[in-house]
Every structure is written in C-alpha cells, then in structure tokens.
Amino acid sequence: MLSRRDKRLTIIGIVVLGIVLFILNQVMADYYLRIINLIGINIILVASLNLTNGFTGIFSMGHAGFMAVGAYTSALLTIPITQKAALLPDLPLWLANLHVPFVAGLLAAGLMSMLFALLIGYPVLRLRGHYLAVATLGFLVIVRVVLTNIESITRGARGISGLPGVTNSWWIYGTLVIVMYCLWRFIHSSYGRGIMSIRDDDIAAQALGINITTHKMMAFCIGAFFAGVGGALWGDQMSVISPNFFSFNQTFTLVEMSVIGGMGSMTGAVVGAAVMTIIPELLRNLEVGITIMGMTLPPLYGLSQLILAALVVIVIIFRPQGIMGRWEFSWQHFAREKKKLRLQRQSSSEQEK
Amino acid sequence: MDFNYLLNQLVNGLSLGSVYALIAIGYSIVYGILRLINFAHGDILMVGVFAGFGVLAVLHAPFVLAILIAMAIAALFGVVLERVAYRPLRYATEEATMITSLAVSIFIENLGIMTVTAQPRSFKVPAILNVIHNWGSVSFSNMNLLIIAITVILLVVLVFFVTRTDLGIAMRACADNLNAARLMGININVVVSVTFAIGSALAAIAGLMLAGQYGRIDPLMGFIPGLKAFVAAVLGGIGSIGGAALGGFVLGMAEILLVGLLPPAFSPYRDAFVFIILILVLLVRPSGLLGTGERRRS
Secondary structure, eight states, X not given: OOOHHXXXXXXXXXXXXXXXXXXXXXXXXXXXXXXXXXXXXXHHXXXXXXXXIIIIXXXXXXXXXXXXXXXXXXXXXXXXXXHHHHHOTTSOHHHHTOOOOHHHHHHHHHHHHHHHHHHHHHHHTTSOHHHHHHHHHHHHHHHHHHHHHOHHHHOGGGOEEOOOOOOOHHHHHHHHHHHHHXXXXXXXXXXXXXXXXXXXXXXXXXXXXXXXXXXXHHHHHHHHHHXXXXXXXXXXXXXXXXXXXXXXXXXXXXXXXHHHHOTTOHHHHHHHHHHHHHHHHHHHHHHTXXXXXXXXXXXXXXXXXXXXXXXXXXXXXXXTTTTTTTOOOOHHHHHHHHHHHHHHHHHHHHHHO | OOHHHHHHHHHHHHHHHHHHHHHHHHHHHHHHHHOOOXXXXXXXXXXXXXXXXXXXXXXXXXXXXXXXXXXXXXXXXXXXXXXXXXXXXXXXXXXXXXXXXXXXXXXXXXXXXHHHOSOOEEOOOOGGGGOEEEETTEEEEHHHHHHHHHHHHHHHHHHHHHHHSHHHHHHHHHHXXXXXXXXXXXXXXXXXXXHHHHHHHHHHXXXXXXXXXXXXXXXXXXXXXXXXXXXXXXXXXXXXXXXXXXXXXXXXXXXXXXXXXXXXXXXXXXXXXXXXXXXXXXXXXXXXXXXXXXXXXX
8 A cells, every 4th residue: 555655746746747738738739749648548558458468467469349349339429419310320219319428438438348358258268378369359350340340330441430529638647547546456456466376377376266267357357448448538539430440450559568668567558658659650750751861761651660560579589578577666666766875875975984 | 042052152162261271281380389379470471472473473484483482482581580580589478479470470561561562463363273164053263173282282292291201200299399309309490490481381372372362462461361370270279280271171161151151241240250260169179179288388
C-alpha cells in the first residue's frame, strides 16, 4: 500500500499532469495535440495488453479484436439517433432508438469486450504458448470477418462514420489515470500476485492452491475491458471506424510497444507507448519524400513500419526484457536515491573536515 | 445438391489442400527443430513468387525454369533470414522468437511495398496449364492436376529424404532433442539451414501455384495463405511432416466444402471457419491430429 507521503506525491503528480495538459491544450497545434492524445490512448491499450502478455504470461494477439468490439459498441450507442437512422436504416429498433452519454458508451464498450473475453477465454485459455497466441489471433480474424459481414449493424467494410468525437485530452488522460489506478490495485492484490506466480511457474502456483483458470480468466477479462475502453476512445477520436482499422498490424503495433517498453511493467507500457507513438510520426516525413541537401528522396511507403520492425528485432536480440524490464516506477525508489545522495554528500563533507 | 457439384468441389479442395500442405510442411519442420513459429514463412513465399515472376517477365524463361529459380532464391532467402534474425535467438523464450518472426514478417512485407509497390500485378501461367478437362461432368484444369501431382511427388521425395539420407536423419534427431543431437556430433547450424532451405523452397513452389490460380500477385499475398497453412500445421500436429500434409488437405477440403455446401450467405465467413475449426480441434486434441503431445521443455 502507498504510504501517506506517496499518496500525496501521486496526487501532486496527477495535478501536475493536469496542468501540463491544460497548457499543452492552449498552446499546441492540433496535429501535436492529436499525437499527445494518441499517446494516452496507446498507453491504455498497452497497459491492458501488458496485464495479459506480461504479468499473466498469456500471450494474446487478439487485442485489436477487443478494441474493435469496444469501438463498435460505443459508436453504436453514442451516435445521435437521427444520424443513426440515416446511416444504418436496418438497425434493430431498440438499438436505433438508444442513445447514451459518452461515459456510459465507454463503460458499455468495456463490458462488451469483457463479455467476448469471457466467451472466447473459456476455450482459448486452456491452450498455452504458441497455440494460445494463434487462437487469439483467430479471434481477431473472426471479429473482423463478422464486422465486415453484418452490414445491417456495422455497414460492413464501408465502416461507420460520424462518431460524436467528444474525446479530448481530458477524457483520454482522465480514463488513463483511472485505468492505471485499477491495474495497479489489481497487480498489488493477492490476485495480482497470483497471476504473476502463474507466469513464473504454473505448476508451483497450482500446488500453492491458486486456481489457474479463474486467475487467467480474470486477467484476460480485465485486459479486454480496458482494451474495449481504449478502442472506444480511439474510434471516437478517429470519428470513423471500419473493420480494416483493427487489423493484424494494429495488434502487432501494440505488441511492439509492449515489447519495447518492457512487457512485465506498467511503467514500461507508458514508456513503450510514448516512444513508439512518436517515432512513427517522425518517420512519416520520410515516407512522403523529403529533400536533404539538395537531394530529393523518392517517397518510400512502408519505410516507417520497416524501421519499427527492425527496431523490434534489434531490441529483442540485445535487450529482450525491453527498456524497463520488470522495473516499476515508485516514489520510494526516488526517495532512496535522494537519501543515498544526501549520505554521499555528508560523508564527502566529513572527509573534507 | 447434386453429386457432380460435390465432386468438383472435392477436386478444388484437393488442390487448395495441396498448396496448404506444401506451405504447412515448412512451418512444421522448422517448428519441430527450433520450436519457432516462423510467421515470416508466408513472406518467404511471396519473395519466391516475385523471383519467379521476375524470371518469367524479364528473361522470358520457360515456366519450369522459373519454378526452379524461384525455389532456389526462396531457399537462399530463408537461410539468410535464419542466419540474421533467428540464430541470435536460438535459446530465447518462445514469445521472444515469435515476436521476432512477426517483426521480420512486417519487415519483409514493407520492403516489398517499398521496392515493387503494393499494386497487384497480373501473373500469367503458360496457356497449357489453363486447359480444362471434362471427365463426365467433373471438370478440372491442368493447373489443378499439376498442383496435386507436384505435391504428391515432393511429399514422397521429402519422406525419402528424412528417412533414408544422413542429413534427413540428422534433421529428425535434432527435432527429437537438439542438445543430444549436438552431443552426437551433428552440426546443428547446418541442419537448421537445410531445414529453412527446404521449407522455403516448398513455400516458393506453393506460392507459384497459388499465383497461377488467382492470377494476381502483390507483396502482401503471403500473409493469409501463410496463416492458414500455419493453422493446417497445428491441425495436423505441428512438428510432424505427415501431420502437416494431412492438416493441409483437411483444411483445404474443409474450407472449400464449407463454402460450397453452406448457403451462399455464409461464404464471406470463409476465413472465420478456418479459425473456428482450429480452435475446435485444439480443444479436443491439443497436440493436433497426428501430434504425439508436446513434452514441456524447461
């Protein structure tokens, strides 16, 4: 549990984040704000991915599938009724006349993803390792195929446009703080210890009386819940969603962020998401062709993906645990460092005497 | 539902299954030795197809020569890939190697987009392959025949190779126990390279068959067949050659028959069927149809 001092520091940290966001919202151009918002959303998605992939050791590749479920759920609930009637004339009546506030849409998105996680978790979580990864990938493929084909509800491959677009930095970072708090509490609960023990040695964990199925299912469902919420925010920020957005590449981008940041760490999720959101934006300039010292490079489509993929291979070969490994940020760590510094200074000043 | 329609679908299923079987064998033999799921396998296939396409378009070489050159280039590509990306991770965790192979796959696809652009190209096979025979009311093309024949021949050669030659026996020894094989004086790096070469060459020929049937190629063409072949390998019991072949045929058949026999409204769900079949089979037989059950390595 947090000590009183740490609680105070955390609250101060959140307030500072709020102030920084406020200032950024005043001064930044739209393009940069979008990137900042995208970082927030990606942190939510990667943190929830880390819960399953890093903390529980269930290597899931279906994350984009949960995102899609969340995004579509929230879109269908939050688009204004008149617009919905024009866009999707064949909706079932109860859905066509349903309109809920954005918060409720987010919650519903999370719950719907969780429901799907429960349904597919039952068969899939019995598998392990590679098999599990491929089965969850299968879930993603199935979600996409279904979304493309139930045209009366999703408009198929054309996608849904005109999402309300109320998402802003406050929604995103507000959600982020709540998500991080929930995940932190979960990981530091007995259940959290349970899932980590399953990751480290499932047979020993079982021998200690940990119910593996329940624990795995719980982590999977919570991860899916936040993936759904993240997907809903993402869709709303894009204001257009189509099945093609929730592709294998989307899942892989999240896995990249998680691997580079460090799979078994929430801090790693933050770092990985931030770094891997910014780098592609920088590289994007290369793709359209730029002029360096009088030489014009031809447009190289796919270059940023290519560089990111190479980066992932290099990180895995040379630093397999990612930037953060399993290290977590903590105030105590800070305090210890400060104390060490103070002691050093004291001893050196004593020596001078 | 008439009987001839069913027979026609069976021929289609058999030829699609052959392609899956050829690709699946590559996954399976690599997995058997390295416990590595090479997600880039489908992209090796793509490289092979483009090599063949280049030979056909630039040199106007005969089709057979194009196939051979495509196989050789794909084999070389597979060996280099293993050397550069996978060898440093030989003793890393399952997840690490899997993520690497995913990254490699994305890398190759984007390299393809950068160099040959994502624009699909039309791929033409010699006219003789498109001749259609009618036996009674069952019709099939020479292409179907060629695919099935090549697959059967290659399977026989491969089985002969792994049971009768020293290198093949070394391969099986490595698959059984990598460390013990090394202690017996087997040069593991050679075996792994040969494995990649064989798998990649088979993928290239399967890719050319696919390209010939669909008539279009693009840098992302390898992904879906690769994924399905992987499913086939898992279905049959990954690690076993016979299993991969069986899985390929079962999957190809199932895919075609499900699409052919169910009402047309279901046909867009084709890709979903494949994975539903996979999940169902894994639940009943977690190690696949012919798998012997995975020993857990600690």
